[in-house]
Structures are given as structure tokens and as C-alpha cells.
Amino acid sequence: MADLSDMSKRPRFRFIINPTSGPSSRVDVAARIKLHLDHQKFDHDIVYTDYAGHAPELAREAAAQGYAVVVAVGGDGTVNEVAQGLLHTETALGIIPRGSGNGLARHLQVPLTVDAAIRFLNQGHRSQIDSGTINGRPFFTTAGIGFDAYISSVFAGSKKRGLQTYVELILKEVRNYRHLPVKAVINGKTIETELFVMAFANAAQYGNNAYIAPMANIRDGLLDVCLVRKLDMFKALQLSYAMLANKPASADSAEYFKTEGVTVQTDHEMMHHADGEYLGKAKEFEVRMVPQSLHVVAR
Incomplete structure (x- = not known):
């Protein structure tokens, strides 16, 4: 781990703001940056995304120009896009959630309030984390196929956000x-089963403190795979409780594996997601880890 204070040049920060992210009570993030960023230590600029896919371009540009940190100001989608643009560079990802x-x-x-997140950036602690890919698309927390991808597709069209909406959608849709059937290869072992969900976790949780893989370590070079076979309502409730309690699900509800990669095949197209963003359908999936591929501002 290295601190930004160790750098020979005065570090530059780029803040990439998604103007459509955030709760209905708007915060003037640019004003908060001016107030709380340590301007004696850091230079900075602020740019705004104009369309989906703009953030990776702005992040890659900053990395090529030698910025020390690029800060994603937005939700999980914005964080994913900015991080994509910084993969395999020396520029670190910062986050204002x-x-x-x-x-x-x-x-x-990372603190979840704007002011505290900016002050956290001032501390300048850097480290490296792993990333993953699903069919070549990078992810940094989780990817998945099956029911969680289906919920991601429904959630994307919902006007309401937050954990309550997510849980309501799960309870509404799980019955139907x-x-x-899928065939998965994990650590050289072939598993054939009817699938409810297969989650690939680099980090422990989806978000909102809903933990799909409590044992996941974002720096160990391994995926934590959570396999949930065909599920009835009772087991679904057991799994939901375990996720919210930050505990592994019982053995009859879910199975866990640590691996460097997974391949999955199915005769029917299945939905998949990366960091909660619905990506579409496919019949074959290749999921891989990319160890130590992203610098971050984190403890």
C-alpha cells in the first residue's frame, strides 16, 4: 500500500460526476469538493458524463495524462464505468457514493456521505484490488447468471430504488x-444442475449490505462462487435471511467455491449481469479473475 503523499509530483484528481445519480434531495457535489478537498495537497478538475459509456473515456483520458486519482461520483454503474477506464494503469479509483x-x-x-467521502480521499491511502470478467466484461463486486440477472433487468426499469424495492421484486418474482439446466466447470469438476442463480463474487456483497459471499476477499486473486440450485420458497427465505445477516447460507440452500475461473454452458439463453447492470442473454459464459488489476483509494 502506498500513499499519495509519496508521489514526487503534486497529485491531480479528476472527479467524474454522473448528474443523474443520487437521491431526490440533490447535493451540490462540486461545491462540497471545493469546501472539503485539501487544495494545499491536490489539484483537481471536475467533468460530467453526457451519456452511458462516457465515463470510461473520461477515466482513460485522465490516466493517460498522469492523474493520480479519478473519482467516480455516482452509483454502482458509474463506479464500474470509471473503474473500467482505469484497469491496468497507475491511476487509482476513488469513490463518492x-x-x-x-x-x-x-x-x-468508503464513507457513504459526500462530505466524509471527500475527506477520506484527502487521506490518500492507496491499495490494489482484483477485478473479474464475465464474457470479457469487467466487474468489480459481483457478476451472475440466473435469477439475480433477471432481477437486475427488472430493477433497471423500476422508478424506485433501494433495498426495500429490491426485496419486494425478489419476493414477487421468485415464485414464477x-x-x-446448466453445465458448469469449477476447479476441474463438472456440475450439471437446474440453476436458480450462480453468483461470481469478487467483493462480499451486491450492495445495500446484501451479502452473497461473506467470505469473499477482493485481494486474494480468487472468485467466490455461490451456486444456488433449484429453490423453493422456504429455501429462498433462508437464503434472503443469510444475505441480510452477513452469513453464509445453509448447505441445503447454497454451495460455495473458491476458484480462478468458471465456464458455464446451457441449451437455453440465460440472463447475466455485471455489478448489477443487466447485460443480456447468452448460452455460454466464461468468468475469470484478473488479480491486482486496479488501484483504489481505500484502507
């Missing part, structure tokens, strides 16, 4: 979800 889930921020113990 402005979303409903804030999965990576929570895992890295169609389980599909």
Missing part, C-alpha cells in the same frame, strides 16, 4: 422464475 446500492464503496469501507 451516490447510488442506491454502493456495493464497492461499502466493501472498501423458471429454473434452467
